[in-house]
Amino acid sequence: MADVATAPHPILERLVATVGARHVVTDAQDAAPYLAEPRELFHGKARCVVRPGSTAEVAAVLKACDELGVRVVPQGGNTGLVGGQIPDQSGEEILLSLKRMDRVREVDKDSMTMTVEAGLTLLRVQEEAEKAGALFPLSLAAEGSCTIGGNLATNAGGTAVLAYGNARDLVTGLEVVLADGRVLSNLSKLKKDNTGYDLKHLFMGSEGTLGIITAAVVKLYPRPRAMETAFIGLRSPREALALLNLAQEIAGGGVKTFEIMPRFGLEIVLRHAAGARDPLAGPHPWYVLLEIGAADESGETLMRVLEAGMEGGLVDDAAVAASLDQRKDFWRLRELMSEMQKHEGGSIKHDVSVPVAKTPQFLEELYPAVERFMPGARPVPFGHLGDGNIHANVSQPPGMDKQAFLDRWYEMNEVVHAIVTRLGGSISAEHGVGTLKRDLLPGVKDPVALEVMRAIKKTLDPKGILNPGKVL
Numbered sequence: 414m415a416d417v418a419t420a421p422h423p424i425l426e427r428l429v430a431t432v433g434a435r436h437v438v439t440d441a442q443d444a445a446p447y448l449a450e451p452r453e454l455f456h457g458k459a460r461c462v463v464r465p466g467s468t469a470e471v472a473a474v475l476k477a478c479d480e481l482g483v484r485v486v487p488q489g490g491n492t493g494l495v496g497g498q499i500p501d502q503s504g505e506e507i508l509l510s511l512k513r514m515d516r517v518r519e520v521d522k523d524s525m526t527m528t529v530e531a532g533l534t535l536l537r538v539q540e541e542a543e544k545a546g547a548l549f550p551l552s553l554a555a556e557g558s559c560t561i562g563g564n565l566a567t568n569a570g571g572t573a574v575l576a577y578g579n580a581r582d583l584v585t586g587l588e589v590v591l592a593d594g595r596v597l598s599n600l601s602k603l604k605k606d607n608t609g610y611d612l613k614h615l616f617m618g619s620e621g622t623l624g625i626i627t628a629a630v631v632k633l634y635p636r637p638r639a640m641e642t643a644f645i646g647l648r649s650p651r652e653a654l655a656l657l658n659l660a661q662e663i664a665g666g667g668v669k670t671f672e673i674m675p676r677f678g679l680e681i682v683l684r685h686a687a688g689a690r691d692p693l694a695g696p697h698p699w700y701v702l703l704e705i706g707a708a709d710e711s712g713e714t715l716m717r718v719l720e721a722g723m724e725g726g727l728v729d730d731a732a733v734a735a736s737l738d739q740r741k742d743f744w745r746l747r748e749l750m751s752e753m754q755k756h757e758g759g760s761i762k763h764d765v766s767v768p769v770a771k772t773p774q775f776l777e778e779l780y781p782a783v784e785r786f787m788p789g790a791r792p793v794p795f796g797h798l799g800d801g802n803i804h805a806n807v808s809q810p811p812g813m814d815k816q817a818f819l820d821r822w823y824e825m826n827e828v829v830h831a832i833v834t835r836l837g838g839s840i841s842a843e844h845g846v847g848t849l850k851r852d853l854l855p856g857v858k859d860p861v862a863l864e865v866m867r868a869i870k871k872t873l874d875p876k877g878i879l880n881p882g883k884v885l
């Protein structure tokens with residue numbers, strides 16, 4: 414069966430009149446890349462893929478959909494991990510791709526802001542900031558293909574949250590097309606503006622269910638003069654947390670990244686990634702990738718942290734990146750950890766957070782809980798210790814049938830989420846809810862909060878045409 418419905422529908426004519434036939438994709442083969450995400454966990458069908466090139470075109474598309482009651486799924490770079498950007502199986506929804514909206518509208522160096530369209534890739538936003546001699550700090554492994562609109566719609570996290578905050582902290586203004594085609598235009602550069610409700614925060618993290626983000630004013634930051642990077646071997650997450658505190662004390666606000674990885678995660682990368690090398694001479698139970706932004710190239714701050722860490726018995730061994738290439742090699746070990754798991758069979762994902770102070774306890778409880786539930790299953794918990802956000806992935810037991818393992822996805826989730834909930838954490842730290850976690854939400858979210866969310870959805874999208882079935 415084709416993934417794109419062939420029956421003509423009046424919406425198609427309206428869309429062609431709005432954006433031109435070239436940008437209304439109905440051919441199944443051309444539409445296919447939009448209808449499955451790269452990990453192939455989610456597949457959908459759509460009436461067509463529409464690719465508007467301006468805010469006015471997005472507004473006209475939504476107006477037509479509103480009038481004809483057609484449901485719309487917005488999509489940026491299609492790198493989302495919870496299925497939010499993939500249409501359902503009905504073949505009646507249309508997929509709205511923002512990828513053609515990829516202009517930089519303005520760089521304002523004195524205000525330290527940049528106005529960008531939603532379809533610009535995160536990498537290009539970073540590059541444009543760099544050209545202006547500034548830094549746009551949001552950074553994640555999918556940055557070459559994810560879009561800034563998708564980042565804001567999911568309130569993306571990544572590896573620089575410790576120092577700069579989530580995506581929502583990096584924005585002063587938004588332009589959003591509402592479900593009925595009205596444009597909420599608030600491309601404000603203001604650092605201070607207390608004129609009532611801060612509406613931009615409604616749309617950030619709403620995963621395309623309340624409006625379509627077409628442009629944003631993002632904040633720029635001064636670039637650190639130098640980056641000092643170390644790959645550190647240590648005994649346990651307790652030492653890692655103590656090292657984080659020590660590094661914060663010594664480096665002031667300089668700690669940019671603090672990522673934790675277990676030995677087994679590193680082994681997977683070393684086994685399956687071409688050219689990957691262990692930076693340290695011997696094995697260690699846990700590793701930390703530490704990055705400090707410094708005012709000069711002396712490397713002194715990092716050395717002070719490592720020396721104090723060794724004296725305090727926190728650091729067992731460390732390698733310091735002596736070149737940009739070495740720094741990239743260290744980062745590659747961290748960034749490939751999730752992807753390389755596929756070579757070990759099925760992997761059940763958890764994107765969870767707990768208060769930073771509870772991260773060691775979470776990791777200590779995770780291993781025996783998983784082992785009790787499924788003997789031989791192999792946890793690969795890694796990620797943003799500095800934010801209390803761990804990607805507590807679990808690889809299947811060796812030799813087990815992959816599908817039989819994946820069939821127990823939600824049961825495994827229950828085991829891991831029970832620990833998270835008990836420790837006051839969240840079952841979706843940075844990837845969002847989408848369809849993957851939608852049915853879990855009522856079990857963990859305050860019922861009044863859910864009522865308020867539903868009321869907001871009803872007000873902004875009374876006909877329920879914007880990304881239905883996602884989040885709520």
Ligand code: FAD
Nearest residue numbers: 489490491492493497560562563564566569570571621626
């Ligand atoms: P899409 O996948 O296209 O869409 C994501 C959601 O946003 C969907 O619900 C979609 O409907 C909605 N949406 C997209 N664009 C718009 C718009 N303009 N207006 C309204 N709604 C919109 N995420 C992190 O937070 N931290 C990480 O460290 C991280 N690492 C990743 C590493 C890899 C290898 C991969 C594949 C993904 C990773 N992700 C991470 C998840 C993903 O990259 C982010 O969620 C990203 O922000 C999604 O951007 P996108 O443009 O691909 O959005």
Ligand code: ZN
Nearest residue numbers: 571796804843
């Ligand atoms: Zn992450």
